[in-house]
Amino acid sequence: MWSVVKSVLAALLGVQNDRQRQQDFSNGKPVAFIITAVVVTMMFVLLLAGIAIYAAG
Amino acid sequence: MRLPWQWLLTITSVASLSQAHASSWNMPVGVTDTSRNIFGLHMTIFWVCVVIGVIVFGVMFYSLFRYRHSKGAKAARFHEHTSVEVLWTAIPILILVGMAVPATATLKNMYDASEADLDIMITGQQWRWRYEYLGEDIAYTSNLSTTREQIRGESERDEHYLLDVDEPLVLPINRKVRFLMTSDDVIHSWWVPELAVKQDTIPGFINENWVQINEPGIYRGQCAELCGVNHGFMPIVVHAMEEAEFETWLEERKEAAEQEAMGVDREWAIEELMARGEEVYQSICSSCHQGEGQGAPPAFPALAGNEQLINELDWHLDRVINGVSGAAMPAFRNTLNPVEIAAVVTYTRNAWGNETGDTVQPATVAERIAQ
Ligand SMILES: [Cu+2]
Numbered sequence: 001m002w003s004v005v006k007s008v009l010a011a012l013l014g015v016q017n018d019r020q021r022q023q024d025f026s027n028g029k030p031v032a033f034i035i036t037a038v039v040v041t042m043m044f045v046l047l048l049a050g051i052a053i054y055a056a057g
Numbered sequence: 058m059r060l061p062w063q064w065l066l067t068i069t070s071v072a073s074l075s076q077a078h079a080s081s082w083n084m085p086v087g088v089t090d091t092s093r094n095i096f097g098l099h100m101t102i103f104w105v106c107v108v109i110g111v112i113v114f115g116v117m118f119y120s121l122f123r124y125r126h127s128k129g130a131k132a133a134r135f136h137e138h139t140s141v142e143v144l145w146t147a148i149p150i151l152i153l154v155g156m157a158v159p160a161t162a163t164l165k166n167m168y169d170a171s172e173a174d175l176d177i178m179i180t181g182q183q184w185r186w187r188y189e190y191l192g193e194d195i196a197y198t199s200n201l202s203t204t205r206e207q208i209r210g211e212s213e214r215d216e217h218y219l220l221d222v223d224e225p226l227v228l229p230i231n232r233k234v235r236f237l238m239t240s241d242d243v244i245h246s247w248w249v250p251e252l253a254v255k256q257d258t259i260p261g262f263i264n265e266n267w268v269q270i271n272e273p274g275i276y277r278g279q280c281a282e283l284c285g286v287n288h289g290f291m292p293i294v295v296h297a298m299e300e301a302e303f304e305t306w307l308e309e310r311k312e313a314a315e316q317e318a319m320g321v322d323r324e325w326a327i328e329e330l331m332a333r334g335e336e337v338y339q340s341i342c343s344s345c346h347q348g349e350g351q352g353a354p355p356a357f358p359a360l361a362g363n364e365q366l367i368n369e370l371d372w373h374l375d376r377v378i379n380g381v382s383g384a385a386m387p388a389f390r391n392t393l394n395p396v397e398i399a400a401v402v403t404y405t406r407n408a409w410g411n412e413t414g415d416t417v418q419p420a421t422v423a424e425r426i427a428q
Binding site: 055 | 136143
């Protein structure tokens with residue numbers, strides 16, 4: 001689970017090491033990555049919206 | 058040949074120049090806090106880009122030269138280097154956020170048009186600007202004053218060629234002035250670089266903007282949205298005054314407006330109406346119906362020798378007061394006062410061989426408008 005989140009965060013940043021990538025592709029389930037990615041993206045959008053609302057005062 | 062240090066000297070002196078002033082190739086520093094903030098941001102971001110550019114291209118050209126093929130360089134073959142990759146992702150993020158913070162603060166301030174001391178309605182029209190001092194009973198149009206001879210190249214062009222108007226927008230310094238901006242016909246854009254205002258005026262919408270000018274002076278601008286054949290002939294001139302001077306101007310304007318209102322009640326002589334009418338015609342109507350009333354058919358009908366116009370006074374008045382909906386002929390009931398309408402109608406009925414001998418009195422026009 002934690003390794004899935006870590007991989008999704010790494011994808012968000014755009015940097016991943018090859019060892020982890022090999023491992024994800026051989027052991028991971030696609031569905032887990034997709035769901036985690038959707039959730040993380042939504043959290044990111046909410047975070048940005050929160051900052052914008054706070055800045056607009 | 059210049060030595061490297063001489064080049065360096067040239068570059069730094071050019072750089073410091075562009076920092077100190079708006080030079081001819083840079084944007085103006087302007088005369089409002091907002092324009093100064095924008096200029097400051099522009100220069101800061103410019104220098105950030107310069108530094109990044111020098112570093113990136115420096116490393117690149119150095120590597121190209123140092124590890125060139127002819128010296129037997131061999132390409133390294135490795136797959137990744139996570140910490141370097143994280144670093145070169147994180148640094149740009151920090152730089153971008155670092156630039157976004159002051160930029161957003163400036164933007165936020167630019168959009169805050171609240172608590173203004175003075176409200177002015179700016180209306181774009183083909184092809185002039187109309188200014189209305191809300192709550193002060195002052196409204197007028199501002200027309201290009203560059204002469205036709207200059208435009209045709211028949212006389213020498215002056216310093217402010219196509220950037221001069223008959224009546225500038227007059228503003229006080231040190232006061233927050235809010236602009237409510239709209240248009241009567243097509244989209245125009247009110248742009249004065251020194252004030253850092255460039256705002257579209259859109260029919261059916263009211264956009265807001267504001268300025269607080271720090272220095273008295275004359276600031277010029279242009280319509281910045283292609284709006285028809287005379288787009289290049291509707292400049293903007295802002296005359297910023299000391300506050301006391303502005304108050305005096307305001308009083309004078311109000312008195313003149315009262316005088317004008319009184320003029321509605323009295324009987325005007327034909328000579329007076331003709332003289333006034335010619336002024337109005339040349340500044341407002343001639344851009345479409347042309348200087349001698351000859352028009353530009355089929356787009357703009359001739360008024361000189363126009364049978365219907367000569368025979369039907371009532372119809373003629375109606376055209377000018379109410380315009381022609383769906384055509385380019387504007388309604389002048391709100392933009393010209395009764396004296397001006399009476400004068401211009403009298404003028405068109407008696408100029409260029411239209412010898413009807415009719416006069417139209419301002420009182421008659423005022424009555425028609427009230428109906
Ligand atoms: Cu325009």
